[in-house]
Amino acid sequence: MIRVLHTGDWHIGQTLRGYSREHEHALVFDALVTLVAEREVDALVMAGDVFDSQNPSGEAQRQFYELLVRLHRARPGMTIVVTAGNHDAAGRLEAPRALLDAIGVHVVGNVRRPGGAIDLSRHLVPILKDGVVAGHVLGVSYPTAACLPGLAAGRVRDEAGSPIVRAVRDLYAALHEAARPELAGLPYLVTGHLHVAGGLESEGAERRILVGGEHAVPPDVFPSDADYVALGHLHRAQGVGRPIVRYSGSLIPLSATELAYRHGVSFVTIGDGPARSEHVVIDRPVPFLRLPDTGDMPLGELGDRLAALDLDPELPLEARPFLQIRLSRDGLAASHRAEVDRIAEGFPVRVVDVRVASVEGIVPDLVQAGVPTVRLVERDPEDLFRLAFARAHGIDPGPAHLDIFHRARAGA
Template structure:
């Protein structure tokens, strides 16, 4: 029997409307180290999106490597497997591989096929317990086009069905077939960083990432022999299709739409019957609040509601709560967003999302284009950006797009 701690989507280096998240990441990594000390897992699997950017800052990289060392020190016998996500530069992540191997950390980047055959040593990681191999992790990173040989634009357009899904299925089949002789009936964990059909997305925080514009793969692309499939990419902890196919979710809310999630990690026990999964919630280091808690409010109520929070005015910036504000449209003045900022700056909060209800609906995410006439000056610029992006690209803007928008707006 082995215990595996499944986590993912750390997004180290992320900013939320210009606010750094380093303080929160440091605190949740403290909690992760404490959890390893308490639960004594045999392996930790990080299923992609280590960083928020393919070119992470020095501070983000320092925090990542310090966390790996702390995890190793907390439980030296624990195997650590880290896979690259769509936000990561796989080559950069793999670069210090020789050093990381020395502390039991195995980094899995792009698929390598020297001489045409898959280099299994880069993907199949043994889990050791009491000096013996007790299980295996088949590490698979985000499947880039380079990982899916044989794809061409013609195939994507012309073949019936989905050649992208077929290529992903073939990739997992090839990896599993290469690994099969090594498994010896021991617990077997497979990883993935992609959108599996049926998984619930976070609006504005995750994007469709498969090559060829494909959205999702079915849960049956993974080997039937797997005891557990550890997924990354979606930020809500959830199972998809089968109890053993699971997203652990992110460690902190990465957008205002994740306010209601119970962020944490999955602790998986394998080897004495079907895999058993426990979702372990990690307390948020910083509050993430919605005003009002339900419905919407008049702008004139904002000051009183902020005062009712009774927050310590001496809170440092990094510890101040994030705030999503929902406003009723009726009576909302032109330039209301500047007024929101003016009111909020008297309180120790960080406003990261302001949404306005339409006249016809209690609290939609965006006012409908065909609704009652509204002057341009009365529209939140972020709402206009979201609508323009959706009209142009057919999908909602993701968190990186919104971050660029807010930086451009702040510099205007």
């Protein structure tokens, strides 16, 4: 049996409305180090978006490398696999590879094909247990255009379906085929950093990331032989499509839309039957509150509600709760945000999101049903096509309709 800690989307160096998250990252990383020791973890898999920026600050990089050393000291025999996400500069992440290999850290960046063949040594990482290879991790980072086979040359353009999805499928197939001779029937874990269709995303927090304006791939792009697929990119912990295909979610809420998430990591056991996963919640190091708890309120109530929180006025800035405020529209002045800031200034809170109730009668059906709003530019074109087709014809589009849609889209 192999014990794996699956995590992702750390976004080290992130700021929220100008407020640093360094203090929160330090505390959740403490929890991560404790977990690997308590759970006797054999492999830690980080599924992308180590940093929030492709040009992270020196302080963000220091926090990352110090964490890797602490994880190694907590479990010297543990294999650590770190993959690049869309927020990371893969080359920068891979640069200290020779040093990181010495402490069991394997960093996976862009796909390389010297002489046309995939350099498997950069992707297939053995999991050692008591000095013996007990399993493998096939590490795959965010698939850039350069990583996708045949896409640049247009070889997938004339085929049915999405050329981007087909290129991602081909990438995983090629990596799996190259890895197959090395697997020797041992437990096998695959990673990915992308949006898998059916996954629930948080409004405004996760970018639509695949090239060509597409962002979602079906769960069957991953090898069917894999015991578990460790995903990154979506910040909500969730399974997608198959029980073994899972997002661990982020360690802390990265936007106000993630207030209700139960952030943490996935603890996975493989090698003794079907993979088993457990979502381990990590306590939120700083409260993230919503005023009011439900519905909205007049601006005039804000001061009383802040006072009712009964917070210690001496709280240091980094420990002050983040706050989302929901205001009713009635009688609200255009300068309401400045008034919110003026009122909140007298309390130990950090206001990061102020929302005004939508005008009744013009809110889309999905919003009235409680689904978070998403800007049109963030909607998947296929989702919009399915919605329009169903409204026009009263039935969902079939495979033939979707085939025509994807052909038209590919030629656009």
